[in-house]
Structure formats: C-alpha cells, structure tokens
Amino acid sequence: MFFETLDDAGFSMTPTLVLSENSHDENRALAFRVYKEVWDEFNKWKVEDCKQQLLLLRRPLPPSEATESASLAASELRPGEPGDVEIIYLCDSEDDVPLDADGANVLTCKRVSLKLPPDFEPHPRYEACTPALQTVALRPGSAACDELDAAPFVPYADDPTFNAKEYLREFKRFAWEELVDPDVEVIQFETLRRLHFGHGLSLDLIDATNVLPPLRSSNRFGLLYQMTQRESSDELFWTGMMDDLRLEADGPGRQSINFRAQEPDADDLRGRIDSIVPYFCGNPGCIHAFCPRHVQEFPPIPPTVPRVASNDYPDGPSCGSMCFQDIEDTFQEETVKWSDSDIDELRCILEIIPDTTPCGLAKLVFIQRRRLIPDDRIYPESDRTRRTAEKEHYSLAHVHILVRVTEIIQIVAARESLFTAHAVAIAVPPVRCQRRWRGCRCRFEARRHTCSADSSCPCRALSWECDPMVCECDNEAFLKRRGKLGRRQVPQKPRKIRPDGQHFCQNSDIQRGLAPELEVKRGAYGLGAFAVNRIRKDQYIGEYIGELVPMHEDKRGFNIDSARVGNETRYINHGNEKARNAHAETKLVFGDHHIGFYALRDIKAGEEILFDYGEHYWIEED
C-alpha cells in the first residue's frame, strides 16, 4: 500500500509516497486519530462560524423618531385608535442604513366583517388530516414507517384545547431523544477523505476499521450514498477542509473518491436502465414512478428470450406507402452507418424487448417524434410538396427507427417522461395468460346500465371491479380498446345515462373516481360526513383512503389508517343497525384491494352518512 507522509501543518503539497504495510490495528488507531483530529478542528471552527453568522444577522434598531413619526401618521388617519397601529421596520439586508425619521409609510386596509351563524364554532386544526386522492403505503422498515413509532414533535403546543398527553400516548418514543446531528456526516466524510487521500487507505480498509459507519452497505445506503443526497448548499467547509480540497485537485496521480459510483455513465444504457428500474412500481398494473401505494419494488429486468422469428411476423398487406415491408434489406446497409456504441445500445434494447413488432417500434418512435416536434411547429405544405416530402422521408423514417428507440428507452430510464413510460407500457402486447380472469360480457344484456348491483355480473359477484382491458360491459371502454376513441382519457366526472345502445358499466366507480360530493361538518359525534345531493341506494359514496400501515410483526397484511392522511370518508361516524345508511365493501380494482362505501338505502341531501363500525371497534377503543 502507498502511504503518504504528513508534515506538521497537515498535508504536504508535494506528497511523498511510501510503501507501508499497516496492520488492521494500526489502521484502526489511525482512523480514530484522524476522526478525533477532524472533530477537534470542526468544533473550533464551529464556534467561530456561529459568531460570524450571528454578526451577519445583526441590524441597527430604528431611531426612536422614526417610530414616533409612524405612530403619529397612523393616528392622524385613524383618530382615536392608536392601539390598532402595527409598526413594521424594514431595513436593507445588504447594508446597515436604517430608515430615516421621515420615511414612514402608513398602509391601511378595508375592514372586513364576517357574518357567522350564532352557533359558529371554529374547527380545531388538529381534527383535520392531510387530504389525499389515494391510499399511500408506508414501507416496512422505511424511515416513514419508523416514524409512526416516534412522535416527531408536540404539535399545537400553544393551543390549550389540544390534549398533548393523549396524543403522545399513541407513540412508543420521542424522535427528539434520538436526534441525529447532520454535521456528523460531514465530519465523517472529511475523515474518510483524509484517510483515503492523505493516508492512502482504500475504501475497503477504511470500512474494515469500523470507525466510520458503513461506506457502501448497498447501492442506496451508506455514508457515500448519504453524501450524494445532500444539496451542495447543505455542505460545510471549514478552513482546513478547503485546503485539502485544493490539494486533492493538485495532488499527483490522485483519484477523487467516486462517491457517485452508483450512477452509471451516460452511454451505459443497460446500467442506466438497471439503476432506474427499482424506482418503478413492482405491481404490473401500475405505471407510477415512486409509486406511493405498492410496497414491492420492481425486480431487475432479466433478458427476455426472443420467441418470434422474422418469418413469424404477420405477412399481411403493407399498410401504406411508408410501410416497413416495402424497404429493401440492402437499403439500410447502404444508408446508415452504425457505430459500435449504436450496436451495443440496440443489443441492450433487444435484450429487453426482442419481440416488439416493427410497427410497434415505429409507433414508439412516432410518439417520441410528436413530443420532440409538436404538430404546431410543423408548417403545412401544399399537397404537391407534401407528396415529395413523403417520398424523400419515408426511407429515413424507417431506417432510423431502431436508433431512435434508443432515445425513447433512455428517456424512460432517465425518468424524464412518465408519458413515454406509459406509452411503452401500453405498447407492450397484453399478457395472454390462460389463468387471467376473462372478465364479464354484460354488454350483451339488453340494458343501458350494465353490471349494476342487481345484475348477475360475475365480476361483481367476486367483489371485483370490472377491468376495461378484458370485460365487455362498457361501450366507451370497448371502443377505446379497439382504438376507435383515440387517446382520450377515461372521464373522471360522473356522466348522465347514455342514449339507447350505449352501455355504461356500473361496477367501475372506484377506478373512475365517481364519488358524489360530501360535506364535512359538525354532527352529533364531532365532525361527520354529510350528503350534499341525494344518493341512491347501492350508489358508491367514496373510497376509504389513508396510510397503508403494516400489521403487527406476527401478522401479514396491512391496515388502512386515515388518522393523518385521508379524504371525507374518514369523518363517517358510527350508526347502529337502525341508523346506518352505508356499508363498506372491499373491492379488487386492477389487482389491488380498495375499500369503498356504498349506500344501503336512498340517502337524502343533507343527511349524515353513518355506517356500523362493528362491536370490535368499540371494544378495542376501551
């Protein structure tokens, strides 16, 4: 191992490299010594730095004449109400010049009167929760999940009506008892840098001393990873450290610590895809990056076994003058120069999607082309020129297809476009699994409303919502599937009954978000949820949304907790058998379990929604 000598002042500018065979104990002692040295240096610097920061914040007080003249000016405008005057003193952050005595400005505003009902009672902030559109999962073992056990702080400390003791009883520990000082990480990193650059210890040897936390315990944990998560404005520099940085740049033959080593090179397509894939959701029906609901991560993409030989592609008539079938094989070789890296990238793409049809590849490229060159940037041509352009371009459009697919996959990998990710997801042919649920065929029943509560819809019988990809019950979904409605989004708002001959699935409310409006206001048991308009028997009322919290260690599964995150349904109060007008039902929606509330009978506008919590709830509460 090479060892670098140090002079008394620290690192020498022209280090001498000496061969050294330190034992583990010597390395450990060295690591402790350097760690202590950095701590001492930091502590000394920190005291001085804090003093400087405080000095920077210091501003001269306003002259007393300025305050007096402001009060006087205000009392002239609002005679008899001098107590209503608020004096705000402004000074420039760049210099120390205070306002002059005559520089007071008086700002007035109109009085606003609110007419409140006599029984108006302000709503305490802590009775609300963060509104959310969908249930979010807390990953077991994640910091967020851990936080459930630790009270982060005492909220509403200035509100005497807030029962802080009861709130704190919900937690096992207090987060402030185990506060981590963020400066420690910087000190550890500086120690690491000195050991590596100054003393020539490899990262593995430094790890083996066990003096610092693990440097690279995985590609998303460890000190090196933590440092990559810091904003540059969050870094601290003290005098000794700055010197080292300079030295690091000047030192002969030194390598900087590549603490972004996990980030693959820009031209390493496979590396980039592999590094980004874990961020996508592991649930095949979900296309969210950083999905907040599903707990599993996407597994690494294995190479796909190609199954379609070129002769196996359907040999139909060409689809038009620009169809790939009409391109001569020799044409490509003459026209396009493939570099080695182009070939590598193409190989990587074909490892993942070997059987995508030429038309499928073309479609992907075209989606990308529309993004890069939106239609409004295209100048309309006369018919004559357009025909010529078509002739000239058709070769390029096809020859470049595979090369351009690279861009698309790179963009997906770089998370730059969720839309493109979606395009890839829908362009992949559906899995033809024999065990897949074949869906219902309710549209063949002579009804406008299909799959309603009183129908014999087989999806409904299983407590599943219909899946527009396989069920035949909804006219719009059916037409969309056959590409007749184009790319229009499934509407999120409730719609009226369609004219004859149109079928509208009644078993897809959760996926479409077709909940009626509810009002949250005071009821007999604190806040409650009230119908704004009439709700019909069996109508979907809303989805119970919250945090998906893992059950106790000994049980599998999750609970939904709407204490901190939720929607209006978290205010639905308990009603006994006689009073209740709603019930909750678990539904499978695209493979995920969701809890929906449904009306047991017609509910009038203004009526409170009540459902039976069950005996269990009240026993547990006690």
Ligand SMILES: C[S@@+](CC[C@H](N)C(=O)[O-])C[C@H]1O[C@@H](n2cnc3c(N)ncnc32)[C@H](O)[C@@H]1O
């Ligand atoms: C899910 S919250 C419902 C919203 C709650 N009323 C609020 O103001 O936030 C459930 C809590 O409401 C109260 N609650 C609901 N129904 C009740 C009832 N029928 N009688 C008494 N308290 C009830 C209980 O304190 C229960 O723990």
